[in-house]
Amino acid sequence: MDKIVSRLLIYSDMEQDTILMQLADIVRRMNDGTQTKEELVGRVFVQIKHLLQVAPDYGFDKNLWHNYLTFLLITSENPFSITSEKVGASEGSVNYFAKGDFRAFMDLFRYDFSRLEEYLGIDCFTRISNYKAIGKKELMYNKNVSEKVRALSEQLEKAADENEFFDYVTGFYKAYGVGMFGLNKAFRIREKRDGEVEFIAINNMDAVMLDDLIGYEIQKKKLIDNTTAFVEGRKANNVLLFGDSGTGKSTSVKAIVNEFYDRGLRMIEIYKHQFKDLSAVIAQIKNRNYRFIIYMDDLSFEEFEVEYKFLKAVIEGGVETRPDNILIYATSNRRHLIKENWSDRDDMEHDNGMHRSDTMEEKLSLVNRFGVTINYSKPTQKEYFHIVISLARRAGVTMSDDELKLEANRWELSHGGISGRTAQQFVNYLLGMQK
Secondary structure (H helix, E strand, O other): OOHHOOOOOOOOOOOOOOHHHHHHHHHHHHHHOOHHHHHHHHHHHHHHHHHHHHHHOOOOOHHHHHHHHHHHHHOOOHHHHHHHHHHHHOOOOOHHHHHHHHHHHHHHOOOOHHHHHHHHHOHHHHHHEEOOOOOOOOOHHOOHHHHHHHHHHHHOOOOOOOHHHHHHHHHHHHHOOOOOHHHHOEEEEEEOOOOOOEEOOOOOOOOOOHHHHOOOHHHHHHHHHHHHHHHOHHHHOEEEEEOOOOOOHHHHHHHHHHHHHHHHHEEEEOOOOHHHHHHHHHHOOOOOOEEEEEEEEEOOOOOOOOOOOHHHHHHOOOOOOOOOEEEEEEEOOOOEEOOHHHHHHHHHHHOOOHHHHHHHHHHHHHHHHOOOOEEEEEOOOHHHHHHHHHHHHHHHOOOOOHHHHHHHHHHHOOOOOOOHHHHHHHHHHHHOOOO
C-alpha cells in the first residue's frame, strides 16, 4: 500500500495522520520489520476506530474502506478538482496526471488486506468490507453527504479502467462540487489559532420548506424572486427580513436554502462578534462555483457597539467590490437595526455633540444598504387560527376547528401572544398529549 500511495501526485497533499497515510505506514513497517506485531495491531485498531467514528457521521455502509476512499476524493480541494467543479472535465495535460492518480486509487480500492490480517492475526478489514450500519435518525448524521458518497463509491467499485474512473469523479465534481462546499448546505465559521477562518458544516439544519410556513405569501414571493435572480446570475439585492418575533423570518431563510441547494446555493451563518472576520470569509468563497448567502440572524446593535462598521464595509464594497456570488440575508426584530433611546433623540434635537448625531445617522442608514426589506408582521387572530388549523391538520390532529380555536386562544394568552411560533408550539403540545 505504501508504494501505491507514493504514486499519488495531484492527491498527495494529505496529512500524515489521515487513515490512509497511517495504514500505508503500517504496511511499510510490517514489510521492513521495524515494529513488533503488538505495536502494529495497536496502530491498526486505532485506525479502524477512527474509520468507525467517521462512518456514523456520514452514514457509511457496506464497504467502509471504499466509502472512505471515495470521501477522500470528493473532499480533496486541489487545482484539478476545483477546476473540474467550475468547468467539468476539459482537455489538458493535467488529465494525464489525474488518471495516474486514479489508477493508484483503483489499486487502493482493490487492495488485498488478507496478508496484513494473516500476519497480525486479525480480521477487522474483512469485517469493514461488508459492514451493516445501524439505522439512525437523519438528524444524527449528514444524510445528504451519505447518499452521495455511497452512490459514487458503488460506481467507482465497478470502474473498468482509469478513464471510466476519471469520468465518474469529474462528473461528480461538476454536478456537486468538491470539498465541504460541494457536499453541505450550510456552515458556521470558527477562528483558528493562526487567525484564519475555518468553516464548520451544519449537519442538522431544519429540513423546512417554504410551503411549511403558513401564510406570508407576499413575503415569500419577494424572497423567492430575489434568490432566483441571484442563483441565475442576474442582479440581486441584500435582504433584510424584519418584524415581530416568531413570525417565520429565520424559517424563511432556512427554507430558501433548502429550496435552492440543488441550484448551487449555500449559506454561511455569522454572528455579530464574528463580523471582523467577514473579509476573510469572503476571500475564501469568492472564487468558488457556488452562490453564498451570508446569514445574520436576529441582527441589531446597541448604542456602544461598533461591529456595524464591518458590515457596512462589506455591503458597500469598500476598495474591493463585493463578489457577485455573495449576498447578505439578515433577520431582525428592529426595523432600523439600531436600539435608539430617547436620550439619543434629545441629544440630536439639542445638538449636544455633532459627532454623536452623525454616529446615530450612520447607524440608522445601515438598513438602507439592504436593497430588499421584507416585513413579517404579527398575524391577526383570524390568521393565527388559520395557521393553527393548517398545522394541526398536517400533523394529524383530529380536534374540530372550533375546539382548536378555543384551545389555541387559551394557549397564546399564557405563551407569549399570537405568532406562528406560538401556533407551532401549541400543535406540538397537542401531539405530546396524544397517547
